[in-house]
Amino acid sequence: xxxxxxxxxxxxxxxxxxxxxxxxxxxxxxxxxxxxxxxxxxxxxxxxxxxxxxxxxxxxxxxxxxxxxxxxxxxxxxxxxxxxxxxxxxxxxxxxxxxxxxxxxxxxxxxxxxxxxxxxxxxxxxxxxxxxxxxxxxxxxxxxxxxxxxxxxxxxxxxxxxxxxxxxxxxxxxxxxxxxxxxxxxxxxxxxxxxxxxxxxxxxxxxxxxxxxxxxxxxxxxxxxxxxxxxxxxxxxxxxxxxxxxxxxxxxxxxxxxxxxxxxxxxxxxxxxxxxxxxxxxxxxxxxxxxxxxxxxxxxxxxxxxxxxxxxxxxxxxxxxxxxxxxxxxxxxxxxxxxxxxxxxxxxxxxxxxxxxxxxxxxxxxxxxxxxxxxxxxxxxxxxxxxxxxxxxxxxxxxxxxxxxxxxxxxxxxxxxxxxxxxxxxxxxxxxxxxxxxxxxxxxxxxxxxxxxxxxxxxxxxxxxxxxxxxxxxxxxxxxxxxxxxxxxxxxxxxxxxxxxxxxxxxxxxxxxxxxxxxxxxxxxxxxxxxxxxxxx
Numbered sequence: 001x002x003x004x005x006x007x008x009x010x011x012x013x014x015x016x017x018x019x020x021x022x023x024x025x026x027x028x029x030x031x032x033x034x035x036x037x038x039x040x041x042x043x044x045x046x047x048x049x050x051x052x053x054x055x056x057x058x059x060x061x062x063x064x065x066x067x068x069x070x071x072x073x074x075x076x077x078x079x080x081x082x083x084x085x086x087x088x089x090x091x092x093x094x095x096x097x098x099x100x101x102x103x104x105x106x107x108x109x110x111x112x113x114x115x116x117x118x119x120x121x122x123x124x125x126x127x128x129x130x131x132x133x134x135x136x137x138x139x140x141x142x143x144x145x146x147x148x149x150x151x152x153x154x155x156x157x158x159x160x161x162x163x164x165x166x167x168x169x170x171x172x173x174x175x176x177x178x179x180x181x182x183x184x185x186x187x188x189x190x191x192x193x194x195x196x197x198x199x200x201x202x203x204x205x206x207x208x209x210x211x212x213x214x215x216x217x218x219x220x221x222x223x224x225x226x227x228x229x230x231x232x233x234x235x236x237x238x239x240x241x242x243x244x245x246x247x248x249x250x251x252x253x254x255x256x257x258x259x260x261x262x263x264x265x266x267x268x269x270x271x272x273x274x275x276x277x278x279x280x281x282x283x284x285x286x287x288x289x290x291x292x293x294x295x296x297x298x299x300x301x302x303x304x305x306x307x308x309x310x311x312x313x314x315x316x317x318x319x320x321x322x323x324x325x326x327x328x329x330x331x332x333x334x335x336x337x338x339x340x341x342x343x344x345x346x347x348x349x350x351x352x353x354x355x356x357x358x359x360x361x362x363x364x365x366x367x368x369x370x371x372x373x374x375x376x377x378x379x380x381x382x383x384x385x386x387x388x389x390x391x392x393x394x395x396x397x398x399x400x401x402x403x404x405x406x407x408x409x410x411x412x413x414x415x416x417x418x419x420x421x422x423x424x425x426x427x428x429x430x431x432x433x434x435x436x437x438x439x440x441x442x443x444x445x446x447x448x449x450x451x452x453x454x455x456x457x458x459x460x461x462x463x464x465x466x467x468x469x470x471x472x473x474x475x476x477x478x479x480x481x482x483x484x485x486x487x488x489x490x491x492x493x494x495x496x497x498x499x500x501x502x503x504x505x506x507x508x509x510x511x512x513x514x515x516x517x518x519x520x521x522x523x524x525x526x527x528x529x530x531x532x533x534x535x536x537x
Contacts, residue, residue: 060249091122130238150509263391298358320338330345
């Protein structure tokens with residue numbers, strides 16, 4: 001298989017730059033057609049084995065649907081009212097992200113999922129990707145004043161172990177409790193009545209009840225969504241990993257580790273070739289092999305050592321050996337009870353979770369009827385599609401790519417890149433064509449006029465090669481004298497350039513799309529995201 005033979009194509013997908021702009025692909029978005037097409041593709045491959053012991057894709061999808069609806073309702077109803085849905089037969093519209101305090105463009109996926117589900121009489125589900133490692137515990141923000149903004153970070157916790165979100169608990173309750181007050185004071189010169197003051201008390205309440213930090217964020221966010229009129233159910237990925245159907249998929253990959261690794265690595269390399277990527281860590285690292293051990297696309301950690309490590313497998317004589325190559329190892333019988341034994345590992349303090357491409361494989365092939373990606377996931381899932389084409393001969397289900405841009409409601413600083421380009425053009429003229437650089441009183445200066453006449457005469461009488469060196473020297477001397485005449489206005493122009501660069505930097509800071517949704521005013525952000533989602537369907 002070569003990159004030319006694969007279905008991977010270069011995608012020049014970019015996030016929208018301006019406030020209120022949205023990216024949704026395919027466009028126009030016909031959700032009903034996509035769902036019908038996906039169901040048809042999945043049904044045509046329904047007899048393909050994708051679970052341990054030859055369990056077929058159709059069987060896995062039926063089991064997964066029942067479990068996902070049950071777990072999502074159970075999880076969400078633990079902290080808010082969940083109205084009964086008219087039917088459980090409607091399409092499952094799914095999206096997912098890490099439980100971070102992300103920017104509104106990420107949050108937009110939930111609004112779009114809700115609107116699509118409403119349109120097709122389906123159920124919207126957000127999967128909390130809590131197996132990713134939690135980042136540094138702070139958010140980007142603005143400090144200073146609207147006229148002089150400065151970048152800053154606001155900590156919601158003290159740094160702790162770099163572990164998965166589901167294992168991340170606060171290191172400093174004092175820092176956590178004071179976050180809303182500090183964030184509000186920092187952003188108040190720019191935004192009045194930011195969401196953080198409404199959002200944060202629920203975070204503190206959930207943490208004090210014993211929940212991990214990411215789950216506390218998710219509860220507060222989902223409750224906020226309900227108050228905004230959305231009916232999106234939440235479900236942690238960690239809960240789905242404790243189901244029989246998930247363990248059947250895990251068992252299938254373990255016993256087919258060698259062939260899966262070959263397909264996986266080739267598809268990843270095809271992506272690199274098409275996108276001209278030299279790094280061996282992008283879009284994801286290759287799966288390794290070490291003598292009899294083969295790496296599989298899952299993470300493992302234990303209660304004693306919560307750092308994520310790669311999962312490796314070796315098989316012989318009806319046994320499977322699993323290891324993290326860092327001290328942990330277990331032997332399991334390769335028989336019909338393997339999925340049940342894998343399911344029991346969590347109760348023994350062993351946690352196996354899918355990596356990125358395996359996560360989206362499971363969510364798109366087994367768990368949903370339509371999946372909504374952000375830009376990064378959509379690009380990388382070309383690899384997922386290729387893997388599944390070669391692994392089970394499946395024409396992969398289509399997905400939606402969605403993001404939006406929202407900027408903090410700050411008056412725009414009145415300067416543009418064209419202003420800077422004009423100043424830089426004048427400064428270049430001051431160096432090479434000083435007679436064109438500066439206008440004003442200097443034009444009436446007798447010495448200036450004399451120099452201009454000398455330059456005009458030289459340019460009108462360009463000699464042939466033997467005398468051209470002298471001519472160049474004379475022209476350079478005239479330009480030098482002209483530059484000396486305008487030294488003061490050029491100095492002012494350089495000061496103006498520095499000021500313009502500074503103002504452009506301030507404008508860039510103010511117009512960033514990366515600020516957490518917590519820093520926005522509730523009503524404006526709600527209306528924007530709902531309106532954008534409504535327009536797209």
